[in-house]
Amino acid sequence: MKLYYSPGACSLSPHIVLHEAGLAYTPVLASTKSHKLQDGTDFYTINPLGYVPVLELDDGTRLREGPAIVQYLADLAPQKNLAPAHGTLARYRLQEWLNFIATEVHKGFAPLFTPGTPEDFKPVVRERLLARLQWVDGQLAGKSYLMGEQFSVADAYLFTVTGWPQYVGLDVSGLTHIAAFRERVAARPAVQAALKAEGLIK
Incomplete structure (x- = not known):
């Protein structure tokens, strides 16, 4: 997985959850000012809305919006109890x-x-x-x-x-x-x- 983030922005939330869940990931810095990645890639090609966070799964699927991302991550590591069970x-x-x-x-x-x-x-x-x-x-x-x-x-x-x-x-x-x-x-x-x-x- 890859987490597109900007230091101190709302992407810090899923960044914390990744560590809490003990999940392997690659952090990718995305400037909220220049909207460029460190390799020069236009971040709008990753998220047309231009903001972080974006979670990219191993198959290339991308998930936007922090509240959705953190629940997805919590459900990948249910033993960590970062979110209550579905349906409760x-x-x-x-x-x-x-x-x-x-x-x-x-x-x-x-x-x-x-x-x-x-x-x-x-x-x-x-x-x-x-x-x-x-x-x-x-x-x-x-x-x-x-x-x-x-x-x-x-x-x-x-x-x-x-x-x-x-x-x-x-x-x-x-x-x-x-x-x-x-x-x-x-x-x-x-x-x-x-x-x-x-x-x-x-």
Whole structure:
């Protein structure tokens, strides 16, 4: 398998899951600025939408969208318990979290990263985003992870997007449960390995 990624982008989530699952893969750096691979290949020929992550299977099939990719990877290594079994309510709870993180948090950051967003609009974006993160913070009270005491692929995704506030001027200093969650997740060996693989830590 190949994972097309960009350091610190949302592709960090499946990168973490690959390490958690213990699956063999080849990382392929795809610049989100130039949309080129290191060998000069136009990334749009890999993903016409131009963004990461993309998971390429050994037969050449490509899977897009982080929430789909992480569930696929979790199902390749069921013994790791990174996602509840199909057909269970717990699996739908996981999908509930993945959808919420994707649409309410991840996409909430988009205007703050997009050049040309009017400056007078950004405070509104930050206020809405902070409200969503405050809700997540409350949901983490008394729990190690989003689903309870078991780390799941949703935690890899939440860890990834909650690393972004520092880059967009969003003050999350009051979100103590998220801060504790981030410390807990960052300490996991697989997360350390993914962060190192992306050059985000030494």
